[in-house]
Amino acid sequence: MDSRVGRVVIAAIAVLMIGSAVGCGEGAQETTSDAQPVRIGAVLSLTGTYAALGEAEKNALDLEVARINDAGGINGSPIELLIEDDATDEAKAVAATSKLIEQDGVVALIGATGTGPTMAMRGDIQRAGIAQISLAGGTVVTGDFDPLVFQTPWSNNLVVPYVLEVMKESGHTKVALLTDSGGYGKDGRDVIIAEAPPAGIDIVADETFNPGDTDLTAQLTRMKGSGADAVLLWTAGKEAAIAMKSARDLGMKLPLFGGSGQARAEFIEGSEGAAEGFVFGTGKSLIPSNWGEGSPEYQSVSDFATRYEAAYGEAPDIFAGHAFDALAIVADALERAGTDASPAQLRDAIEATSGLAGFGGSFTFSAEDHNGLTREDLATYRIEGGKWVAAE
Amino acid sequence: MADLLQFIVAGLKSGAVYALVALGFTLVYGATGAINFAQGEFFMLGGMIGVALAQAGAPLGFAVIGSVLITAVIGGVFELLAVRPIASGDPLRIIMVTIGGSVVIRQLALHVFGPDERPLAPFTAGPSLRVLGAAIERQTVWVWGITAVAVIALAFMYRRTLFGKAMRATSIRRDAARLVGIDAGRMVTVSFALAAALGALGGLVVAPLTQTAFYVGASMGVKGFSAAILGGLGNPVAAVGGGLILGLLESMTAGYINPLYKDAVALIVLLGVLFLRPQGLLGGLGREKV
Secondary structure (H helix, E strand, O other): OHHHHHHHHHHHHHHHHHOOOOOOOOOOOOOOOOOEEEEEEEOOOOOOHHHHHHHHHHHHHHHHHHHHHHOOEEOEEEEEEEEEEEOOOOHHHHHHHHHHHOOOOOOOEEOOOOOOOOOHHHHHHHOOOOOOEEOOOOOHHHHHOOOOOEEEEOOHHHHHHHHHHHHHHHOOOEEEEEEEEHHHHHHHHHHHHHHHHHHHEEEEEEEEEOOOOOOOHHHHHHHHHOOOEEEEEHHHHOOOHHHHHHHOOEEEOOEEEEEEHHHOOHHHHHOOOOOOOOOEEHHHHHHHHHHHOHHHHHHHHHHHHHOOOOOOOOOOOOHHHHHHHHHHHHHHHHHHOOOOOHHHHHHHHOOOOOOOOOOOOEEOOOOOOOOOOOOOHHHEEEEEEOOOEEEO | OHHHHHHHHHHHHHHHHHHEEEEHHHHHHHOOOOOOOOOHHHHHHHHHHHHHHHHHHOOOHHHHHHHHHHHHHHHHHHHHHHHHHHOOHHHHHHHHHHHHHHHHHHHHHHHHHHOOOEOOOOOOOOOOOEEEEEOOOHHHHHHHHHHHHHHHHHHHHHHHHHHHHHHHHHHHHHHHHHHHHOHHHHHHHHHHHHHHHHHHHHHHHHHHOOOOOEEEHHHHHHHHHHEEEEEEEOOOHHHHHHHHHOOOOHHHHHHHHHHHHHHHHHOOOOOOHHHHOOOOOOOOOOOOOO
């Protein structure tokens, strides 16, 4: 290799190591009222791998802030929402957090979209002593307990035992596990490994893949020969659809189960029919009537869905729902603590949230529980005819 | 035995896609002496534009061909508007421009196509084929067929057409080619367009298997670049060989060692090859640069 080629290759490799993600901040929302606005910050993944999630979350937050402000704000004060993009990157999440705290002086922070960036924000959150309401489902967010950190999605700690029980009840005890090595899958895998023995479930195969993998043949081939009587898939990535199609092509007849990561239209669409019969457990709100018509949760979820569809022309996904909950929790706490509450008073008010009917379920926080949901908020679904239906 | 065959099928499937992307790297390298870091984004654009055309109601064949042509035009325009005026032929500056370009293309794709993953229908529907106990998806046969056709067409163009010979002459000695009346600048533009077309083809054939999204380009760029280096930069035969070897290597690592190590093993082998055979595994086979 002559020296010019060498130079080029070295430069190229150096560039690969540096990486190339970029992000850009979102401007502040305009407010029209004369009253002192309450500033709330949000750190979302509007670009990068989780852009689809962050976009839905931003839509939900914008929609709800506009609704609250149009109705006169909270106790007369409008909400000013400042959204920063973390580009699905932990370092950028930290930078966004300190900007929102130091420069913008927000009283509470919503975010981040992913578990990694959520955890990365914690240093600044603790230093500033303001409440953080995370939209990420990782167990560690509230499992690694911090008095300042709350969480709106159904955490793996809640969903995993529920799904294992569903599997056990349907007579499947020898389970082949397929998880991704990214945040959601790795977190789920740890919980599954810990919860399987008490649930009476035997993990006979434990396969993993990297986010971005385009082929899962090796993993599925080994699972096929493992003697399992069911497959448990725990991932939020698009690789789930590859797994479904490959399993069908390899002639795997085992029933497949999963969790909240599969509550996405893209999963069903991408599987092209291979996901028919897939069973997963997640929150009741995928089908609002699960709550029983007339219940406060039903009202809250279906009102939100109607407004969201009117504004954006599509039904809200669960990520939009988790963001809706986060804002509802902050707004509810501000109403009780007053809009001039200090960050510490606001945190206390959030912890005192009780029976708030939202998308994820009925939120009741306590000094020990910052996830606030119970298995009463979960339901089982089966994929049939290209959409999810309630499974008994 | 059936397992081994299954892993080989999986490896050759990924490998054929890597080969298409690697060919794009090799073409631009041949014409400019530089690495085109936007190559992975052409892979992404191929898939996304194909999906957009198909969703707009175009028949699948039209969507595929249309997407390849549109991406080729984007590749050529990218060279004319960004690479040429800014880099003025210096390989290191071309690298910088293509890195910047890749970020711009990715962000534009995010805004135009949205952040969601999108599926593309298989080229022929139906259950997978069975060969000696191994399952082969119909789309995998398409991947192999289209890669083979692309490679043969490229080889034919290079060896038999005046235009291809002009491109080879440019890559062997740019100044001499210019002296005999070859428009070297045009050759560079065409090499970008062809590289974009090959990348797009890769993105299209694999989209029915994996879905596609605005962010898939970066990681595929790394794979294609690795394949091109592994085989030997600047040699199309070596690029194809490098792609297939890389795919097999990954598949065997995933099958017999641990799926989580497959990227690492591929990188270690790549570094080992660079250390022991800097010209690439197959770099010495073809005497010509292209």
